[in-house]
Amino acid sequence: MAIRDYIRERFMPHIWCPGCGHGIVMNNLIRAVENLELRKRDIVMVSGIGCSARISGYLDFHTLHTLHGRALAFATGVKMARPELRILVPMGDGDATAIGGNHFIHAARRNIDLTAVIMNNRIYGMTGGQYSPLSGRGKAATTAPLGNIDQAFDIADLAMSAGASFVARTTTYHAVSMIKILEKAIMHKGFSVVEILTQCPTYFGRKNRLGSAVDMMKAYKTGTTPVGSEAKKEDPELIERGIFVEEDRPEYCTEYENIIKKAMGVH
Numbered sequence: 704m705a706i707r708d709y710i711r712e713r714f715m716p717h718i719w720c721p722g723c724g725h726g727i728v729m730n731n732l733i734r735a736v737e738n739l740e741l742r743k744r745d746i747v748m749v750s751g752i753g754c755s756a757r758i759s760g761y762l763d764f765h766t767l768h769t770l771h772g773r774a775l776a777f778a779t780g781v782k783m784a785r786p787e788l789r790i791l792v793p794m795g796d797g798d799a800t801a802i803g804g805n806h807f808i809h810a811a812r813r814n815i816d817l818t819a820v821i822m823n824n825r826i827y828g829m830t831g832g833q834y835s836p837l838s839g840r841g842k843a844a845t846t847a848p849l850g851n852i853d854q855a856f857d858i859a860d861l862a863m864s865a866g867a868s869f870v871a872r873t874t875t876y877h878a879v880s881m882i883k884i885l886e887k888a889i890m891h892k893g894f895s896v897v898e899i900l901t902q903c904p905t906y907f908g909r910k911n912r913l914g915s916a917v918d919m920m921k922a923y924k925t926g927t928t929p930v931g932s933e934a935k936k937e938d939p940e941l942i943e944r945g946i947f948v949e950e951d952r953p954e955y956c957t958e959y960e961n962i963i964k965k966a967m968g969v970h
């Protein structure tokens with residue numbers, strides 16, 4: 704199929720600001736699905752609220768645009784009812800780790816077969832630039848004009864600690880390798896987390912004087928390093944990108960199916 708066959712053109716033009724990274728992520732999600740030769744009808748995309756969550760409206764899969772922070776809860780319900788479908792869950796950092804943080808750690812703990820794509824732009828863009836759990840101490844936001852006093856945490860570390868069996872990080876600068884990571888995440892049997900560092904030039908970039916969208920993407924090039932590289936030992940400030948965990952572990956729907964069989968006396 705052509706890429707445009709995945710787009711709901713009736714919802715164009717999109718709402719994203721010039722230079723926003725979300726378009727790169729949406730484009731690469733399409734390319735990953737196309738490369739995997741998956742059928743549109745076998746994919747359900749579930750999102751909550753936020754600029755990133757608009758992806759579910761723009762793409763022509765089965766889609767659910769749900770409540771803020773609750774995308775993984777809805778996705779869990781869909782997966783339990785129709786485990787043969789592939790469920791993609793695009794979320795922002797606030798959506799996934801603030802109001803949806805509880806759902807996030809428990810989806811990881813259960814290792815349910817969902818693909819969580821977390822676009823981390825370190826701010827709430829849609830609602831006007833409030834700081835998120837990923838903004839980081841000292842960063843400026845609409846609600847932190849003198850500097851944020853909250854510490855950030857690491858999404859990949861959190862996902863691994865909570866039990867996700869596939870965890871990766873990439874950036875909008877690394878668009879080509881992002882496609883391969885998304886392909887692996889989509890095909891992985893278990894809870895997959897792909898954190899994507901993505902620029903919000905309108906709020907996080909402007910408030911923190913990070914320059915243009917291009918400048919922000921260049922910072923992803925210079926400020927990250929492949930996981931396990933020597934560069935990280937020399938400069939601990941570098942952010943690692945790549946696949947951190949990719950393991951076979953018991954998957955929740957399969958385990959649940961086994962319980963049903965036991966209850967029915969089927970062995």
Ligand code: SF4
Binds near residue numbers: 724829904906
């Ligand atoms: S506010 Fe930020 S995240 Fe939202 S569309 Fe604009 S650049 Fe993208």
